[in-house]
Amino acid sequence: MYYGLQHYLSLAGSLIFAPLIIVPAMGGTDKDTATVISTVMLVSGLTTILHSYFGTRLPLVQGSSFVFLAPALVIINAHEYRNLTENKFRHIMRELQGAIIVSSIFQCIIGFSGLMSLLLRLINPVVVAPTIGAVGLAFFSYGFPQAGTCVEISIPQILLVLIFSLHLRGVSILGNRVFQIYAVPLSIVIIWAYAFFLTAGGAYNYKGCSPNIPVSNMLNDSCIKHAYTMKHCRTDASNAWETADWIRIPYPFQWGIPIFHLKTSIIMIIVSLVASVDSVGTYYSASMHINAKPPTRGIVSRGIGLEGFCSVLAGLWGTGAGSTTLTENTHTVTITKIASRRAVEVGAVILIFFSFVGKVGAILASIPQALAAALLCFVWTLIVALGLSTLRYTHTSSFRNMMIVGVSLFIGLSLPAYLQQYQPETALILPGYFIPYSAASDGPIHSGDKQFDFITNALLSMNMVVTLLVAIVLDNTVPGSQQERGVYCWSTTEDLSSDPSSLDDYKLPRKVSRVFRWAKCFDI
Template identity: 80%
Template sequence: MAIGSSSSDSRPNPTGPDPQSQREVKGANANKKIDPFVPRTDHNPRELRSWAKRTGFVSTFSYETTTSNDTATPTPASDLYNRAVDNNNDHRNGGSSPKIEIDPILGRTRQLNSRIEIEPESRPGNDDRGLGLRDESKKRIVGNDVLGAIPNKDEVGLNGTGNEPKKGEVNDFDHVGIEVYPSGEERIADEGWNNRQSGMRYGLRDNPGFALLMYYGLQHYLSLAGSLIFIPLIIVPAMGGTDRDTAEVISTMLLISGITTILHSYFGTRLPLVQGSSFVYLAPALVIINAREYRNLTEHKFRHIMRELQGAIIVGSLFQSILGVTGFMSLLLRLINPVVVAPTVAAVGLAFFSYGFPQAGSCVEISIPLILLVLIFTLYLRGISIFGHRIFQIYAVPLSVLMIWTYAFFLTAGGAYNYKGCSPDIPSSNILVDACRKHAYTMQHCRTDASDAWRTAAWVRIPYPLQWGVPIFHFRTSLIMIIVSLVASVDSVGTYHSTSLLVNSKPPTPRIVSRGIALEGFCSVLAGIWGCGTGSTTLTENVHTVNITKVASRRVVEIGAAFLILFSLIGKVGAILASIPQALAASILCFMWGLIVSLGLSTLQYSQTASFRNITIVGVSLFLGLTIPAYFQQYQPESSLILPSYFVPYAAASNGPVQTSSKQFDFAMNALMSLNMVVTLLVAFVLDSTVPGSRQERGVYIWSRAEDMATDTSLHADYSLPSKVSRFFC
């Protein structure tokens, strides 16, 4: 009977498999945990960890539905598989449409049962493959059929990798770059500012070889030319300096920028960041330059004001170094986030709207073509590639300046600025005829031969410390620069975080950030001792340069810095740059300041941009950061009778509404409240710290932990000090 029963049970069932057993098998398969195909030991910046979630990054790959609460947890892989299989079966059986979920970041709907993109496995190394970046030419899309059932071993599972496509097969997605934005939308990759899919040509620790190092080093600094050389063209003439003084200050800035960049590459955050004269220090420098007691100076005016700036910069920079060395910067990092950084950096660029085109408008035949040309190169011709390099996007500023400078030379040689009886060499105060006074102003700003820097500059000159004299220290100017150093630190923190994500590295630890801020303070002390007129800090525009060149190697930045040091010793190089017409310089600065505004606002991508809380804080802080300084700047307009119109906003320190018994305190407070970036930072900081909001909503920067340095080899290699230096530090 037992044998007969067994034979009877083994006969095939004509009605098919038992439904109950079929459901049990399917349930077992669905709940079965799928292990990764290859264990991942290196860091993948696209892997959704806590720092990515809390900085506003939402991926369509993991189908996360986290809310703004800090307690949100990712969906387990088993649940993800079950939901994908169930949705697939619903489609096959004519079930209802898939559930529509709401994107927690932007409030847009997205469909759960969408195609899933399988990323290639991670490989060791520091190139784009090792960083886990996808190769656009080998992108594979897995549809519902694969998720529902795996007919053979060659198909691809949810966490596995499959065979290469058979020869002759054509995949539509092999020829299209898909950009997955935080909103969950799929768009054609633009390779613009926000393109996270495109990898770097050279990573942080890559060495492309000597020849390419030379090329990329020059390329990196040429793309930053507008930020490195144009500040002296503004401040030196305002200080009463000669064309030779302008050339010498430019050479000094090149030297300090080269030295401080190398120092930061070895002892700072070690990110590929260029140090230089920042626009953060330009507005406070102009405020000090236009103080009432300096307006009537005639003898040694340039040297006296430069020594005043040197003393203020040294004191403010020492405060910044103490901020980093003592670890107090690590405490401030908890309060610094994109909602504070974005309006502050944007206010740095907006602060010069009264200088930009009013100064450039003196020669509209030069300024308008230059602005149009740099916009055409940057926006309309950015996709044109020559020998694999997008030269119009990378060299937009130097190409535009060179072409329009040549055009201005032909205008000058053709007599466009020749006015009978008028000479640009005669001071405007000595010209009696109003028409001739206007023509003299035009000639000074438009003619390419108006500067005598080339004739007076030496061929070889080595900038040296205290070359303008012993610094002068006053409480009022020192207090201004102390507050400005805080603004520079906030600016640098945002740049550190953005650059670390851009080069596909983990964010640095708070200790590394503090180390970078401390070194920036030391570098600004060097700038004060040498007499650059402004402090030396991380250039925000460097983020844009790394993004468009796709070169993130710190060796490239170091070689470029060595070139700057070499050029600084050749006096004629500074003389050539000092010969740029002022109208041309103001025109290109209109673009550079606008770029700073856009880079500042772009940091909002790490927060919830659709949050009413965030957009209100940013909007109110920006508006108050413009209108409150305007009140201080226009309080007593008698300065408008003495100063040029574009310098009137920087004369509020001597004429502001704050009037107490202390003249030093009055000067400092009126100056600080007339600075757009200071007021914007104050308003944004107070509002963001007091208005309730979750960490994810605010986009709080998530930094790496200190213990990760000992366990994560990639983090240690990216940020640790050189071995010969690290043993001297605890």
């Protein structure tokens, strides 16, 4: 039980922070945020158990992936939803549910049909590294702009989590590297308590102003000026605790019947391919760390197929994002040295239990927004680092690889920036950190077909989609040996026996080559 809790606590930021972004963006209330967090916990627990028994059978946690955050924000900021006031949250959530369900069915098909085995021929560390890196880099426009709304909380939060995870990473208490393992939850508790004392001490009390009054209803200019600070800094700005039920069991279709539209479904289908590449990288990294060998193509296909099924559950319950393997999971396994499926399963059961207690979701929904944004700066940075670390299976000194990764990342950031410069018709209609996600409706592509324009502008405005496309094209058209590309390290014995020539990369006899190969892959 202890190891299970340890595993999930170390992943706390990745599990619960996506709803803190998308629910307020959809116009949801604090109670809605608490409900979505509880739903995410339930679905994460269920899908982790399913994946542990029927998927890759690796100790990997399933959760709401940040890969789906960008397309969710694109859909949320579409023209038709900007001026929607009545039932806006439920309407957008149903739209997201429909798109996620369609994309998940597509993911099931490519996984269980064996098509994933063919796609794996196009995917290797040179493709995976920049794609995962782009997932984290995609949200730089949200990170500190949001954290900076309350620097007295966000900066100490960023510094503390860095001190715990880096400067104190070698400190052990009772044989456990507490600061490194629990860097995120420990820093949350400390800074949240600090923010509570600031609030209780009157640091954010302004004469005649109340944090519970919406900005639109404020008449005093001074109160309007301080409204943003009160919303992001105060620990009592959320009323989730007062409105959430003590006991509430999340159920399918709790937001209504999903809405299915072609344009949003196609966007999510393409993004599900990015999520699959993300998961493939995690499978290989975790398996080679735990088993000292890569998973077979059959295992990878089964894992992706089951992730598709798990995302269908996420769509039915309404988490706002698809369910995939959390990339940060590899980091947790590495630092805790706990690679037990049983521990992950026990933790999943505990998570399911807590999802039934509505007040648990309410507490998590009450985290000050500036504190959450500051922690996301760390989580997204970790995703970038883990993605780029996949290059260790390749020849990192290869000019070919350096150019492919560099060009993929640069174009993946620069091309979307070109589309994102086309501002909404009324710039004030969206907060500044959401303007990059308005390109789907306001981008430069105007063919006359509104659905085609929306889809194309949306896909080309998402960093990870562009990065994946550029990386796949370059890696599969520029000549390079299997060893150079990292395919050799990611090949199973069966793959090598079907291609004996690949053993000649090291110019050694076959049996000696296989032993030497793993030594080279792990830099032994």
